Amino acid sequence: KMIIKELLGDYKKILHHDITIQGWVRAFRSNRFIALNDGSTIHNLQIVVDFDKLDESVIKNIKTASSLKITGEVVESQGAGQSIEILAKKIQILGDHFTEDMEKTVLQPKKHSLEVLREQAHLRFRTNLFGSVFRVRSAVSFAIHEFFHKNHFFYINTPIITGADAEGAGEMFGVTAFDLNQIPRDENGEVDYSEDFFGKKTNLTVSGQLEAEAAAMGLGRVYTFGPTFRAENSNTTRHLAEFWMVEPEVAFNNLENNIDLAEDFLKYIIAYVLKNCKDDLEFLDKRFAEEQKSKPEKDRAKEGLIEKLENVIRKRFKRVSYTEAIEILMNSKENKKGKFKFPVEAWGADLQSEHERYLVEKHFDAPVVLFDYPKEIKAFYMRLNDDQKTVAAMDVLFPGIGEIIGGSQREERLSVLQDKMKEMNVDEHELWWYLDTRKFGSVPHAGFGLGLERLVLFVTGMTNIRDVIPFPRTPNSAEF
Ligand code: ATP
Numbered sequence: 001k002m003i004i005k006e007l008l009g010d011y012k013k014i015l016h017h018d019i020t021i022q023g024w025v026r027a028f029r030s031n032r033f034i035a036l037n038d039g040s041t042i043h044n045l046q047i048v049v050d051f052d053k054l055d056e057s058v059i060k061n062i063k064t065a066s067s068l069k070i071t072g073e074v075v076e077s078q079g080a081g082q083s084i085e086i087l088a089k090k091i092q093i094l095g096d097h098f099t100e101d102m103e104k105t106v107l108q109p110k111k112h113s114l115e116v117l118r119e120q121a122h123l124r125f126r127t128n129l130f131g132s133v134f135r136v137r138s139a140v141s142f143a144i145h146e147f148f149h150k151n152h153f154f155y156i157n158t159p160i161i162t163g164a165d166a167e168g169a170g171e172m173f174g175v176t177a178f179d180l181n182q183i184p185r186d187e188n189g190e191v192d193y194s195e196d197f198f199g200k201k202t203n204l205t206v207s208g209q210l211e212a213e214a215a216a217m218g219l220g221r222v223y224t225f226g227p228t229f230r231a232e233n234s235n236t237t238r239h240l241a242e243f244w245m246v247e248p249e250v251a252f253n254n255l256e257n258n259i260d261l262a263e264d265f266l267k268y269i270i271a272y273v274l275k276n277c278k279d280d281l282e283f284l285d286k287r288f289a290e291e292q293k294s295k296p297e298k299d300r301a302k303e304g305l306i307e308k309l310e311n312v313i314r315k316r317f318k319r320v321s322y323t324e325a326i327e328i329l330m331n332s333k334e335n336k337k338g339k340f341k342f343p344v345e346a347w348g349a350d351l352q353s354e355h356e357r358y359l360v361e362k363h364f365d366a367p368v369v370l371f372d373y374p375k376e377i378k379a380f381y382m383r384l385n386d387d388q389k390t391v392a393a394m395d396v397l398f399p400g401i402g403e404i405i406g407g408s409q410r411e412e413r414l415s416v417l418q419d420k421m422k423e424m425n426v427d428e429h430e431l432w433w434y435l436d437t438r439k440f441g442s443v444p445h446a447g448f449g450l451g452l453e454r455l456v457l458f459v460t461g462m463t464n465i466r467d468v469i470p471f472p473r474t475p476n477s478a479e480f
Pocket residue numbers: 169170230232238239240241243245403404405406407449450451452453454
């Protein structure tokens with residue numbers, strides 16, 4: 001038994017041998033040619049059906065989407081674009097095709113919109129597009145592990161259910177083991193969490209950073225890579241309620257090292273995909289080009305998908321301080337003409353995605369790393385710079401995506417951290433363990449968070465984050 005990818009990769013040795021292959025029918029032409037796909041590759045394998053040798057009742061039942069087990073001889077193919085085909089000697093139908101039900105699904109062989117495909121996320125794995133997207137997603141995940149492994153990082157896992165709620169990264173989903181019909185409450189009607197299974201209020205993780213810092217204080221270089229949850233109560237094409245985040249944390253590192261790490265890391269993954277996902281990228285590249293044609297000329301991408309990826313790894317990312325960015329934005333035509341929904345008026349303003357996109361797509365026309373943000377708009381743990389006004393924060397912004405990475409050098413000085421926590425109303429008692437990490441050999445350290453799906457969006461050329469995660473979870477979507 002083989003999978004189609006193996007077969008196509010190394011068919012010379014088995015030419016004229018019999019093999020057994022299994023898959024789903026993508027098309028059945030002229031009652032003679034089956035295009036079989038098993039998910040291992042974008043390519044279909046052509047099966048040639050010989051009526052004289054096969055049971056006619058079986059052949060009559062071969063329909064799009066049914067699953068087959070086929071034994072036959074591997075022969076060279078005359079057809080264009082395929083190296084081999086299989087002369088079928090035996091065909092067994094493994095799974096029936098329910099015609100009436102299928103008519104209502106995205107398995108029906110015609111073009112379906114992404115919205116309709118999204119409603120049938122459980123079936124879209126069978127399409128060329130989503131086959132490619134999810135194979136690329138898998139390759140990206142693998143490349144992430146490979147990059148860190150090669151750079152001597154250790155993969156650690158941080159809690160999914162956590163009581164560390166002071167991170168301030170986003171809205172949280174609470175977790176409870178209470179019987180929902182008997183939630184204990186105090187005299188003021190507040191939930192009494194001391195009675196809960198966990199003995200305190202807990203939530204699903206919004207970031208593993210604080211725990212990763214603790215691990216880095218012993219292991220040196222670590223990364224987490226796991227599901228992350230944010231109750232983002234808005235429908236954007238860049239936010240999910242459940243996504244996958246990669247968070248490296250490195251002891252003895254400053255902000256500049258951290259930016260270098262982020263740039264090397266992103267480039268490594270993009271190069272990996274270019275090298276290892278050629279077939280899928282070619283398919284996605286064509287789709288991307290088709291999609292551009294249907295847009296008004298001014299909105300069309302200047303480069304093809306593959307071209308874009310190749311250019312990104314060639315150029316050094318632009319590094320721009322928040323202060324420079326604010327100047328650029330304040331003096332931009334867009335700002336002066338009132339084209340921004342949020343006009344940029346003064347230093348200190350939080351940047352909105354329209355501002356980030358202006359910088360990346362219009363002003364610099366390249367990936368941009370913004371650094372040294374005002375301390376008021378960033379989290380308590382970021383390292384205070386000597387100017388006492390900014391913190392050593394950085395965001396990597398990508399064309400078409402906006403923020404893809406957010407990171408910082410962390411405040412390693414206990415007393416500065418404590419002052420900052422007071423200022424920002426973060427409870428010291430809750431985070432006693434975090435403060436401990438600054439008490440016994442504290443060192444400068446830095447790290448960042450990358451949203452896996454945002455990177456997959458970038459490398460696949462897809463535009464909605466719901467289309468790069470197998471089962472998207474967003475407001476009002478809990479089908480799966
Ligand atoms: P944004 O400004 O886009 O809301 P953020 O600043 O809230 O992102 P961080 O807390 O910095 O996000 O998290 C690190 C990274 O995780 C982000 O740069 C992004 O790539 C990713 N990310 C954050 N929130 C989401 C989400 N809801 N869905 C998918 N990815 C996300």
